[in-house]
Amino acid sequence: MAPHEKVYVDSEFAEDENHGEMGCEECHGGNPSDPNWKTAHKDVVRDPSYPDPSKTCGQCHEEIAETFKTSLHMTLAPYKKMIDMRANPEESAHAKVEVARESHCNSCHSSCGQCHVSRPDSVDGGLLAAHLFQKRPPVHTVCTACHGSRIEKEYFGKNAGIPPDIHKEKYFKCGKCHKAEEMHGDGKDYGNRYEVENGPDCLDCHEEIYTDTSVNAKQHTDHKAKLSCQVCHSMPYKNCYACHVGKDDQGLTYYKTQGSMLNFKIGLNPLQSEKRPEKFVTLRHVPVDPNTFKFYVEDGLSRFAALPTWKLATPHNIRRQTPQNKTCNGCHGNGDLFLSEKDVKAEYLEANKKVIVPSELIPKKVKD
């Protein structure tokens, strides 16, 4: 977007009976009667919904503004929890890790305004539709502006040789599965996004899948609670291995990531619960490595091996037919699909012990 486009306001906004009748300064501050743009912008707040939306959006959307304080898009709470578990416990080292996390990881948060009015700050902002409020945030300029390198490429079929998600071909937008209630938070402090109670569930739409009359009823019934849906229906997806962050000579933050790999790994479910009872799930490699914060502190992630380097994943490239479900032996006896010791660096074998599939658990080949 050109700089002026980012701040251009459609005069039609004045006709928005809900938001357009308020004075600009009621949300953004500044002095609307001052003709000098420099002094008029004194104390102007670009995003009045961050960090606390209660005095702006919350004046009318009181309940959402309250629960949004716990939305993972706002808090990024799992980042802190995971990084804290891997971080050096020594006080000064931990403090430096905190600085790094705040400067880099936490810059990716969102807010009411950064979904419904403008693009997120982390992708350089800019008003979405010239300040006309968007009830449903647009996919390309909001959702995949942040969730781009993995989710967007999977969902829209931008990874070479991999078709798009079947739901994309049915013209589903993100909001079809990820409802507003999930995005807005529910007041609970979750440890990771898979715990979120009103998160998407395939069964919300495919409720008949485990009944006798469903398509492939026997296959679905036989594998129920053993495999997550993605184990059978995902295509190969992106895995990142080393993200390093720092600041350049001008004090600007940067990141450097090594090349990613497209692969597909089934592992043991590290987050088995009543909601996710399946034994086998798809796993994705975490992008961090022990030296991610080396610019800030030498041994910042000294307990890196406290958590697995392969984590539960729900790839967004679902297909009815996939290489692993085309025939029984597409999966049964196909050891390459399963996360084994040879897929993990020697120093992280212990950390990944609970997700690596022992050879005796790989299903045996069957007679076709």
Place this chain on the structure above:
Amino acid sequence: MEKKDWFDSRQMEQTMKPLRNAAFSVLALVVSLYFLGDSWSQATTSENHCFTCHTNPRKLIQITREIAKARKGEAAKSAAIEGEG
């Protein structure tokens, strides 16, 4: 005779009532227009410069160029970024 007088005054009152109502309505309208006009003229004198400027692409281009000129040489993003974000 007395009866006729009573009738005349009643008839006159009935004739005057609509005229009186009309006069009150006109008066109320004049008063409203006076105050409305006053507040409208106040609104036009205290122009919302946020709105007039941010809805004018020409002005915005001019100002963003001024800002870019003032910030010449300052990088917005680090050139050290490598790989997928």
